Amino acid sequence: MTDRDTHRVIPLMDQRPSGLRVPAVAFDPDHRLTATGLISDTRGRALHDLRISVTDRCNFRCNYCMPKEIFGPDYAYLKHSDLLTFEEITRMARVFVAHGVQKIRLTGGEPLLRKNLEKLIEQLAVLRTTQGKPLDITLTTNGSLLARKAQSLKDAGLQRVTVSLDGLDDVVFRRMNDVDFPVSDVLDGIEAARAVGLGPIKINMVVKRGTNEQEILPMARRFKGTGMVLRFIEYMDVGATNGWRMNEVMPSDEVMQLVRSELPLVRLEPSSPGETAQRWGYANALGQHDKSAGEIGVISSVTQAFCGDCNRARLSTEGQLYLCLFASQGYDLRSLIRGQATDADLQSAITHIWQGRTDNYSEQRSHMPIDTGQPVKRVEMSYIGG
Ligand code: SAM
Ligand code: SF4
Ligand code: SF4
Numbered sequence: 001m002t003d004r005d006t007h008r009v010i011p012l013m014d015q016r017p018s019g020l021r022v023p024a025v026a027f028d029p030d031h032r033l034t035a036t037g038l039i040s041d042t043r044g045r046a047l048h049d050l051r052i053s054v055t056d057r058c059n060f061r062c063n064y065c066m067p068k069e070i071f072g073p074d075y076a077y078l079k080h081s082d083l084l085t086f087e088e089i090t091r092m093a094r095v096f097v098a099h100g101v102q103k104i105r106l107t108g109g110e111p112l113l114r115k116n117l118e119k120l121i122e123q124l125a126v127l128r129t130t131q132g133k134p135l136d137i138t139l140t141t142n143g144s145l146l147a148r149k150a151q152s153l154k155d156a157g158l159q160r161v162t163v164s165l166d167g168l169d170d171v172v173f174r175r176m177n178d179v180d181f182p183v184s185d186v187l188d189g190i191e192a193a194r195a196v197g198l199g200p201i202k203i204n205m206v207v208k209r210g211t212n213e214q215e216i217l218p219m220a221r222r223f224k225g226t227g228m229v230l231r232f233i234e235y236m237d238v239g240a241t242n243g244w245r246m247n248e249v250m251p252s253d254e255v256m257q258l259v260r261s262e263l264p265l266v267r268l269e270p271s272s273p274g275e276t277a278q279r280w281g282y283a284n285a286l287g288q289h290d291k292s293a294g295e296i297g298v299i300s301s302v303t304q305a306f307c308g309d310c311n312r313a314r315l316s317t318e319g320q321l322y323l324c325l326f327a328s329q330g331y332d333l334r335s336l337i338r339g340q341a342t343d344a345d346l347q348s349a350i351t352h353i354w355q356g357r358t359d360n361y362s363e364q365r366s367h368m369p370i371d372t373g374q375p376v377k378r379v380e381m382s383y384i385g386g
Contacts, residue, residue, distance in 0.1 A: 004228045006206055010048040017060040020330050026349040033221035033351040034344065035098035037130035041323075041357035048274055048311035052089060054117060055109040056317045060142050062166075063176035063242065064206055066382050068178055085317045086116075090339055092315060094314050095346045101313075103136040109317070109382050112145040118156035118264065125157025138162065140204070144181060146189025154196040161193050162202040167215030168222055176212060187362040188363050190228070196283070201228045204299075208235045208257070209250040213258075220259050224282060224293055231277050231297040237365070239368075256280065266296060274311040276301075305362035313354070314384045321350070322384050324359035330379070 009329055024279045025031045039047050056078050084092070093104060104124060129136050136159060143163040153161075165186050166176045169323060173183045203220055205212075216232065223230040232255045237244040259265065259280075266289050268279035278300065282293035289295075300306075314322040319334025331353050336346060 002156055010168045022333070022336060022349045023352050024063055026352040027034070027345065031348075031352070033348045033355075034254040035095070035347040035351065037098065038100045039351055039354045043308070043358070043360075045274075045357070046311050047096070047101060047313055047354050049100050049103045049105070049313070050092070050093065050096045051105045051107055051312060051314045052121065052383075053108050053315065053384055054106055054111045054114040055087070056112050057259075058108060058110040058142070058143055059113060059179065060110065060181060062142075062176055062206075062242075063178055063340070064176075064208060064235055064359075065239070065242065067241055067243070068381075071382075071384075077217040078318055082318045083317075084317070086123055087317075088319065089355070090127075091121060091337060091343070092319070093124055093334060094127055094347070095178070095343055097127050097129060097135065097348060098347060099350060100130060100135075101135075101254035106139040110142055110144070111139055112141050112149055112251045117153050118149075121153065121156035121158050134187060136160075140164065141189075142177070143189035147185070150192035150196045150198060154161065154198055158198060160200065160202075161198045162195070162204055163190050164204045165190075166205050166207070166208075167212045168218045169215060172212050172215060176208075182242075194311055195229070198229065203228055204233055205230065206212070206233045206235055207250045207255055209248050211248070213255075216255055216258055216261060220263055220296060222265065227294060229295055229297060231299055233299045234302040236301050239382075241380065247301075249302050251298035251303040251305070252278070255298060258263070265296070274309045276306055278304075301362055302365070305360070305366070307360035308362045310359070316384045320384075321353060321381065323353070323357045324361055325381070325384070326361035327328070327359065327379060330384075 009325045027183065048232055058066055061064070061071060068282035106117070121137065122136065126138055129135060137157065138160040138161045139153070139158055141164070143165065146161070163186065170183050174180045186340055190201060190203070193199070203213070204225055206220070207213055219230055232252065234251050235244070264283040264287070265280040266283045266287065268281045268289065270279065276299050277297035279295055279297045281295045284290040316322060316330055319332070319337070321331030321333050322330040333346065333349070336349060371373065
């Protein structure tokens with residue numbers, strides 16, 4: 001057993017929280033707040049992006065997200081009656097859109113496992129932003145069911161997909177997904193998504209030192225010039241079950257140094273405010289961005305915090321609102337919509353919650369003692385979605 005193994009911490013406990021009550025002031029007639037299409041938190045961060053988890057289940061067991069030791073055959077997933085229905089999700093989405101949300105990302109768990117997901121997409125696709133424009137609707141998937149579903153997702157109104165793929169070497173990939181799933185099926189899913197026009201497609205690769213860093217260059221070569229945007233993601237300390245250790249994080253600077261050693265790159269500006277990825281374009285012989293070769297990016301949530309621009313809210317599978325990926329508790333919006341709350345009540349509650357938001361976990365992380373070996377209480381990524 002290595003020194004790293006002896007310091008690995010996998011607390012054997014279910015970390016799902018029970019919902020926080022929504023601030024009572026939200027329902028006080030003297031403190032009612034209506035949606036104006038723009039709300040800001042305590043740091044002036046607007047609410048722009050809503051991530052909705054549609055299931056807490058997954059057919060993969062990526063060891064950085066749903067390790068088999070915890071998510072085994074006896075794991076108690078949410079009951080169907082606990083999940084928000086499509087009508088409830090759409091109602092929530094409509095209220096968030098009234099607050100200025102422009103983009104909705106469906107996630108999970110594995111979102112394509114949720115039965116009839118296309119019906120939800122159809123309902124969301126008719127919503128309009130406060131400027132009267134269609135929403136930007138996208139989905140993050142492990143790609144396992146994409147070959148089968150790409151056409152129906154496109155027909156339902158989905159615009160784009162992000163596909164997670166941690167390497168091209170079959171042995172490495174099968175070990176990482178821990179259910180022996182082959183790379184070729186994910187590549188088929190990506191091809192099907194491209195063929196039906198679910199693009200521009202993004203490919204997410206979580207880089208875990210000691211596990212798949214040898215896949216960085218093959219992945220960069222494979223997706224260069226395809227019109228797909230590969231993003232390397234730093235392995236994060238989300239949840240409380242993946243036994244995260246800083247020495248397994250490969251900093252984005254190191255990743256980019258490696259890629260640039262073979263493929264010349266130029267830095268690109270962020271494409272939108274709150275963009276999580278740093279963008280790099282492939283360079284031509286003159287050192288300028290060669291648009292036909294495309295771009296790649298890094299998401300450096302560990303080494304370069306981007307909390308200052310974080311404009312995302314997350315709605316869990318059972319209707320709890322989380323203001324940060326690293327939060328330990330959410331706000332129970334489901335109890336409101338299953339109670340007597342009107343849309344105006346919901347708007348007021350969300351306004352109060354967002355206006356009180358102070359979250360900046362990644363900024364704080366750099367000042368925290370690490371590797372304490374103590375179990376932490378934090379919501380799982382498979383429950384609120386990435
Ligand atoms: N199952 C879908 C998938 O894998 O794309 C959607 C849900 S998954 C939680 C969303 C994203 O989170 C994936 O790209 C995944 O690689 C990423 N992710 C999960 N755990 C992570 C971790 N510990 N660090 C960094 N990224 C992680
Ligand atoms: Fe499933 Fe996605 Fe988590 Fe992997 S990262 S276990 S595919 S939810
Ligand atoms: Fe946003 Fe929380 Fe991540 Fe900071 S740590 S960028 S507040 S989700």
